[in-house]
Amino acid sequence: MDSWFGRLGLRAESPRARSRKSAKDLPVDRVSIEEMAPDAGAVLGQAAYLQLGWFEALSRAASAAPDLAAKESLSAAAGRVLAKHTALTEELARRSLDATAAMSPYREQVDRFLEEAEGADWYEALCSIYLTSGLLDDFFARLAAGVRDGGCAISEIIARPDGTDGIVELLTEGMSRNPLLSSRLAVWGRRLVGDTLLVARSALPTHEENAERRIEPVLTELMAEHTRRMDRLGLTA
């Protein structure tokens, strides 16, 4: 684990993390990550497989939903996430790339990541979907913008609203009935950050010079957005 990751992992668990809500106001070198000019097939493959994973997680959560309203909300989100997956595989096809071949290298890592993110119950699973898809969609939307051919289109697909915001309501309801759930989810939300950043990090070219320095401001922004999502859940990041 190199230093930026180590530092961010630490920051994510620090009480001072809340102060980084102001990070967005700082002047930030936003082109740093985009200038890495990542490979279209790699970004599309990893992002497409992640969407497929969240689709499955949302479908499972919809199946296990305690009432029909929750089932409807989660099924609708599953449908939108699947539509993002499909749009990304269409971008692969436009580049004459095979979707299965492009996704395969990421299958093992993403499967393991999402399996651990399932957590102990329905609420932890929902919390994981909301936080990890939020953070990684932010990350991949920025990374994709640097793809030389049609990067903006890929970025736009990844950034599409996918209805996972409905999870906030479901979790808030659950926490209002069971106050102990709040502290459990706060710990869970902090635990997820490390694994989630590892997935993001695996997408970056390892040979890139100054990768650490370039990625630092992006990570600061990602963590600020993560803190906002935790805030929306009423949890301390």
Add this chain to the structure above:
Amino acid sequence: MDSWFGRLGLRAESPRARSRKSAKDLPVDRVSIEEMAPDAGAVLGQAAYLQLGWFEALSRAASAAPDLAAKESLSAAAGRVLAKHTALTEELARRSLDATAAMSPYREQVDRFLEEAEGADWYEALCSIYLTSGLLDDFFARLAAGVRDGGCAISEIIARPDGTDGIVELLTEGMSRNPLLSSRLAVWGRRLVGDTLLVARSALPTHEENAERRIEPVLTELMAEHTRRMDRLGLTA
């Protein structure tokens, strides 16, 4: 169990069922079921909840798929089935009917039906989705056509292709590797018919005079279509 159902249940397990492939050529009183003028909310609610159930079953099957190509095929089918569900809930909204309230009366029965249809493994689950969604979509598309306000639109939604045909390929592959699977699925396909027809029967108004006589030709057609699906799988109905 009344006589038409009993007779059909019997026929479905009879070797003579194959001969009914010619049933479509017979003159059939197709308006019989439509003339029952079923309640829009009831048909839409039950059909919408069934689509939601198949969506969940397809998502589970996608999660458990042995390779990425199967996962893609089943996820795509799940997405299309969910789109049918959404279109049906939109038809409910157009009629100022609440989707949750319309689906609720069918939840217990459909959940139990789909739970039993899960079968012993991935192949039985796929076989169930293919056969039961085929039979019940046929049935509800016909029943919906009799809804007085906009019945044709509902019927068209239910009859939309949903990509479950991709299951034929997955099952055929599995059976080619494991010949014992064929005989197991043949028994399974026959077992499913009874439960599936019970779901169809529950949608019919019980007070309707001559319901039995009216439904008979429709059931003959439904069974002929079921036999064609079994044929496509290489199984004897």
